[in-house]
Amino acid sequence: MTLFQLFFLVFIFLVTSIIGVxxxxxxxxxxxxxxxxGISPTDAIATNMFALIFMSIGGTIPFLxxxxxxxxxxIPLLSILTVIGSILGALLVLIIPAETMPLLISVFMIAVLIFSIINKNKGVEKQEKSSPLMEKIGYFLTFLLGVYGGFFSGGYVTTLTATFIGCLNMTxxxxxxxxxxxxIFSSLIATxxxxxxxLVDYQLGIILGITMFFGAILGAKWALKMSNLWLKRIFMIxxxxxxxxNIIGWF
Known part of the structure; x- marks a missing residue:
């Protein structure tokens, strides 16, 4: 990898970590x-997952x-479901190509968009406690998304955010x-x-991880200053x- 490519990767990882929070x-x-x-698919997924540990920690700190x-x-139940799912997902990476996964997650994203448009107040205003059925659906989806998060991670947090808002009535x-x-749990287990x-390129992973750590801190502080309405607008865009x-790229 050339020095220019490394600087370009650092820039991409910094920007995506700030917004991706x-x-x-x-x-x-x-x-x-x-x-x-030129990084192989498995090495790219593994090294990216390693860097995501740093981003998740950095993004959590301002909320503490x-x-x-x-x-x-x-949160303990959601964490356990995530850990179990992530173990299964990371094992799948070793036997299943990940290139087709973005198409599936894109379909889910479109469903998220439609749901957000129909339910205007979801995630913006504090809602009543979810029904027992919706809670069970939310926990089940948390487990399934944990599998995906350990497998590839692209779109994992996006769909998990939508699940928490739609099923567990979070803002x-x-x-x-x-x-x-x-x-943090998902990335740690998978890594x-x-x-x-x-499969992890530690030298590259540490550089990108430190970049994402500080980017995520900035992004989280930014998120805390914004209203739920603006967070929803940024999320939907x-x-x-x-x-x-992803759909165009897949076709």
Whole structure:
């Protein structure tokens, strides 16, 4: 890898980490760029996942000062479901090509967009507690998305954010904060499996990870200053762009 390519990767990872704290879907941009620079698909996914650990930690730190993370009593359950799913997902990377996954996640993104348009107040205003059925659906989707998060991660946080808002009646800022915590577990588990297979480029991963750490801190501080309405607008715009991009790229 040339010095120019390294600087370009650092720039891409910095920008996506700042914005991705709110929107997610970093890997839908970062992994393809790594592939363009000649990094193999499995190595790109593994090294990107390693860097995401730093981003998730950086994105969580600003939220620790407030009460957002203290108000949810189901974070331990969501974490356990994420860990189990991530283990299964990381094992799938070793046997299933990941190139076709962005198409599936794009379909889900379009569904998220339609749901957000129909339910204007979801995620913007504080909602009543979800029904037992919707909670069960939300927990089940958390597990399934944990599998995907360990497998590829591109669009994982985006769809998880939508699940928390749609099924567990979280506001956008709550969902953004909690998905950062869960992504720490998801990335750690997946990376541990990748490391055991010798797939992580540690030198590149540390450089990109430090970049994402500081980018995520900036992004999280920015998110805390914004209203849920603006977070929703940014989220929806990103979903539209990424869904169209991935569908066109797949075809």
């Amino acid at each position: 709110v929107t997610g879907s970093n890997s839908l941009i970062t992994v393809p760029v790594m592939l363009e620079f 000062k407030g009460d957002i993370l203290k108000q949810r009593q189901d 956008f800022v709550e969902a953004v904060a909690i998905t950062k915590v869960l992504n 541990a499996i990748f490391m055991s297979q010798g 990103t979903v539209i762009i990424l869904a169209i991009r």
